[in-house]
Amino acid sequence: MSLRTTRALLAVSLVFLLAACAGEEAAPASAPALSVSVATPQRQSLPQRIPASGSIAAWEEVVLGVEISGQRVASVDVEVGDVVRKGQPLLQLDTRTLAMELRQAEANLEVAAANARRGERLLREKLVAASDAEQLIAGEVTARAQAENARLRLDFATLRAPHDGIVSARSVQPGQVVAAGAELLRLIRDQRLEWRAELPEAELIRITPGVEVRLQGPDGEPVAGTVRKVSPSLDSRTRTGTVFADLPAPGALRAGMYAEGDLLLGARDVLTVPAAAVVERDGYRYLFVLGEGDVVAQRRVDTGAREGGVVEVRSGLEGGERVVAEGAGFLGDGDRVRVVPAGI
Structure with a gap:
């Protein structure tokens, strides 16, 4: 092959190689931009929710216990979850000892009352000193107080609901000896x-x-x-x-x-955008605002209430911009987009 023929072949090959390179460089320029739809922020009334x-x-929640110590529980009349009414018996202590104490106190009261009447009669007849008669009368007052105390202790043997409510806890069993003030039941009031x-x-x-x-x-x-x-x-x-x-x-x-x-x-009347327009990245929320030449700018915003597919924008927008409503999740700051109608 002659030198002239070889040079001609190299020239033709170089022409084709340059044409191919030019085609490869031009290809990205003709690549299609991402298709998105846009929306204009709207003012509307949204319910404010926190x-x-x-x-x-x-x-x-009322903590219930008894007011006397050293008595054995005879019965527990409620379980957890029972609905009770005010005054309803919840727990009963053994009353045998308490009833005996009451009978003894009432007997002592009868004796003291009789002695007080006799002392009053003797004082009227001036057969006793006034101080002796007063001592007998004071004995009746003391015996009456003791009888009232024994009657009250017997009444305390029945634990009753202080309010309407529902039993929420129980920590006592029949046969248990209880102390005054110890938690036995809990009641959720009303x-x-x-x-x-x-x-x-x-x-x-x-x-x-x-x-x-x-x-x-x-x-x-x-x-x-x-x-x-x-x-x-x-x-x-x-x-x-x-x-x-x-x-x-x-x-x-x-x-x-x-x-x-x-x-x-x-x-409240607030500025809103479609919920799909808000993109969350790195803990912040962004919108993509459409600018000249269909280039988008990423803009950080503060959002508020959500309702019916829209989101309140508290700050970051002036209100006249157009924002990307569909396809925002695939965009970056400065991307060029192709705007199409919504739903395409």
Whole structure:
């Protein structure tokens, strides 16, 4: 092969190689951009909800015991879960010793009363000194007080419910010898439960008594309540305070359970975007705002209430921008997009 022919072949090969390289470099420029749909933030009225969580507890749990010591339990008339009425007998002590003490005190009272009458008669007849007669009369007063005390001790042998309620705990068995003041039973007063929700200081100051709450029971049923009081102080370590909400119809909720719910503050006119437009990354929330040349800018925002597929935007938007509503999760700051109608 001649030198001239070889040079011609090399020139042709170089031309084809440059054309191929040019085609490869141009290919990315013609690559299609990500298709997204956009929306304009809208102002609308949204109910303001503050999500919270906390424990379910008895509104008032009464610890019950007897007022006399050294007596044996004859019977326990209730079990855990029993609904009781005010004045209903719950527990009975052995009354044999107490009844005997009462009979002895009443007998002593009869003797003391007779002696006091005799002393009054003798004093009228001036047969005894006034001090002796007064001593007999004082003996009757003492005997009467002792009889009343014995009668009261016998009444204390029956433990009765101080309020309507439901028995929540029992720590006594028949035959047990009990001491005064020892815990024997617990009673949830009026069967009332409350939700004790923990809130940070910024949200606690927005809550006042009377605010409605909505919880979800373990069976999935909603439970309604009302804030009864708000803690006047905060925990110095957690910087949270407690909201106490009455639950008049707790449903399947039980004391000791943990429940999540919302505190309802009423509706406000707010700026909203579609919920799908909000992207959460690294603990922050972002929107992608469409700019010139269909280039998007990632913008950090502060969000609030959610309702019906939209989210409140508290800060980060002015209100006239267009934001990516569908496809935002695949975008990065500065990406070029192709805007298409929603749903395509």
